Amino acid sequence: MKKRTPVSTIMTKNVITLNHADELTTAEELFKKNNIRHIPVVSGEDIIGMLSYTDLLRISFADAVEDDAADVETMVYNMFTIEQVMTKKLVTVNAKDTIKEVAELLADREFHALPVVDEGKLVGIVTTTDLIKFLLDQF
Secondary structure, three states: OOOOOEHHHOOEOOOOOEEOOOOHHHHHHHHHHHOOOEEEEEEOOEEEEEEEHHHHHHHOOHHHOOOOHHHHHHHHHOOOOHHHHOEOOOOOEOOOOEHHHHHHHHHHHOOOEEEEEEOOEEEEEEEHHHHHHHHHHOO
16 A cells, blocks of 8 residues: 555545535535535635535434425525534645545544645545545555
């Protein structure tokens, strides 16, 4: 296994983002359409937070309702903004950080995704799935 491989080799470079002013319904559509679980939130070119699909599930009552699930979700989503639901205390990594360093951070902090930022600009996202695929490629 290569010990100094930079995380840039496994990160997703074409990152789907949300604007802080977007609606939570937009976020849910992006999660489902792209089969992803984490979306960085930006204001202009600055990354200001991270929204996970789990964040949406925490505020949704849709699981408890059968017939009107979509109506209930929309009503609940309209009660909150992305900025109220997203994680604001971001931990980021640099594209030159090694995969090992990033894996240690993900494991120690129990994160599932980290934004990759170079010189203040979002350049990618790395997830536990990216790490698992990398490890499987080593066998």
